[in-house]
Amino acid sequence: MTVTPTTFRTTLPEFSNTATYSDATIQNWICFGELYIQPPMWDDSIVDCAGLTFRDRGITFFAAHYLAMQQSAILRSQYGGVPGTNVGVVNSVSANGASVGYDTGIGSNDEWGPFNNTIYGQIYMQMSMLVGMKPLQIGVGCAPLGVAPPFFGQVPAGYFVGPAWPGPNPNPGIFG
Numbered sequence: 001m002t003v004t005p006t007t008f009r010t011t012l013p014e015f016s017n018t019a020t021y022s023d024a025t026i027q028n029w030i031c032f033g034e035l036y037i038q039p040p041m042w043d044d045s046i047v048d049c050a051g052l053t054f055r056d057r058g059i060t061f062f063a064a065h066y067l068a069m070q071q072s073a074i075l076r077s078q079y080g081g082v083p084g085t086n087v088g089v090v091n092s093v094s095a096n097g098a099s100v101g102y103d104t105g106i107g108s109n110d111e112w113g114p115f116n117n118t119i120y121g122q123i124y125m126q127m128s129m130l131v132g133m134k135p136l137q138i139g140v141g142c143a144p145l146g147v148a149p150p151f152f153g154q155v156p157a158g159y160f161v162g163p164a165w166p167g168p169n170p171n172p173g174i175f176g
Contacts, residue, residue, distance in 0.1 A: 003030050003059045029063035041131045064120035
């Protein structure tokens with residue numbers, strides 16, 4: 001499946017306001033995400049109960065992160081702030097002095113950089129840490145190129161013909 005503005009809004013209904021988050025803007029960030037989130041590492045073979053693949057979910061949260069950051073920059077500039085500046089979670093407030101304190105380190109991972117700034121970025125980064133965690137076959141047990149594999153049980157010296165490589169040689173001296 002491919003992520004569209006419609007499937008994006010179904011997954012994350014908080015972005016359903018089409019005046020704030022137009023289809024074109026959502027599609028722009030989806031396309032940006034598709035550049036970064038590529039198969040085969042981001043698996044497209046398993047579909048969840050909502051009809052989305054792991055890659056679709058990754059693209060959705062990637063796009064949502066950038067949409068939230070973009071909207072934050074827009075609102076900041078509309079109220080006299082500088083767009084693109086970083087703020088964190090409010091950790092202190094004063095009433096009469098009108099001061100607010102932000103904690104930019106809470107709930108963040110030092111390696112995630114700007115993806116710490118939104119919950120969508122944090123979810124995307126958690127997902128990206130899972131990429132490649134599925135079983136991986138390192139090699140198959142086959143004879144070298146040009147050598148016909150022997151019958152089962154007949155392993156010539158120096159060759160291993162059997163299942164995928166299990167890791168370090170469990171029987172040093174037997175297979176070479």
